[in-house]
Amino acid sequence: MPRAGLTQARVVDVAIALVDERGLAALTLAAVAQRCGVAAPSLYKHVSNIADLRTLVGVRVLQEMTGELATAISGRSGADAVASLMWAYRDYVTEHPARYAAMPVDPLHQPQFAKAGWRMLEVIQAALRPWGLDEPNLIHAIRAARVIVHGFASLEAAGGFGLPHGLDETFERVIRMFLATLPEL
Amino acid sequence: MPRAGLTQARVVDVAIALVDERGLAALTLAAVAQRCGVAAPSLYKHVSNIADLRTLVGVRVLQEMTGELATAISGRSGADAVASLMWAYRDYVTEHPARYAAMPVDPLHQPQFAKAGWRMLEVIQAALRPWGLDEPNLIHAIRAARVIVHGFASLEAAGGFGLPHGLDETFERVIRMFLATLPEL
DNA sequence: AGGGTTAGCTATTGCGATTAGCATAAAAGC
């Protein structure tokens, strides 16, 4: 009986593919095992349980998205960088709507997510740096940015907008709305 | 063996209490049955299955929230009404954080939710009426309002904001941000 | 080649959802 050559990373790959295709609710150990060509209990050699697998998927998504955001702001600054960041956030979600549901909403409070969560926060902070906001104003600005970007993304990913008609325009407007609240540069 | 006197409405009451206390993930037929003092299969006399129960809970929450929103704008108009509406939305969520997760994000597309969903939409439209926006602008405005209010509420309900310090101030700012994008009255 | 480690397997348990079929309480008809 030959080995399947699984690793934790491969299991997570398969899990993400499954989520992409059938939604987050379809992420079960049984389904992942089947796709890996392995019996379900075998997966326990690579992940400790289903909660662990979900966490690993979440971390992956968070990291992947952070990478996209970092790329989006590189070489840009000011309003240009912020707009690019917000578009990259939305783009990630429209490209992988099901994955977004796997991303933790409060990464900073869960040890497994903390590192990846802080990295994303740093990227956002970097984009806002040119404004030189003091501590409380920076916090409000980051919160507002998250509200907009997460609100839009989660509604869109869940099909909450009804007709997709003119969604790009709506997104453009909320970005302008946000930028308008930042002191002029 | 005396009857428990269950009705669909009572089952939903119990389900909501369960969600409030232990979170949406704890909503199982087994747990509801136990709280009703009844064997699990007995619940099938009142709901068709677990998905049905979840839907019924979602409809309840949607209706309840719509009621709060309607109350919040009654007797007000213009920016006052909109701000009151948005605060009422957030207040509902902070008072019943777990319930919010039971509310459908795209009510208009699911027959069971459509009626309650349209009612909520009407309330929001009513608040925006004084601006006399034309069709496309009204759509953008409603979307933006939902993005803000849902983004904030879902982040807060999920503990996504870290320190709750200054959250009221943040919310006030995003409301002002939204109102500023509406043409002056 | 041999010994330890590791990846996979089968068997089993437990829990929740769901269905089938039974019994009786409650309501409706006479």
Added chain:
DNA sequence: GCTTTTATGCTAATCGCAATAGCTAACCCT
């Protein structure tokens, strides 16, 4: 009031998924 009907709750049983225990064989290293 008594019968008939309906509806509510029950037990028993099945299915799917998570999880654990214990076995075996593949891989790695010397």
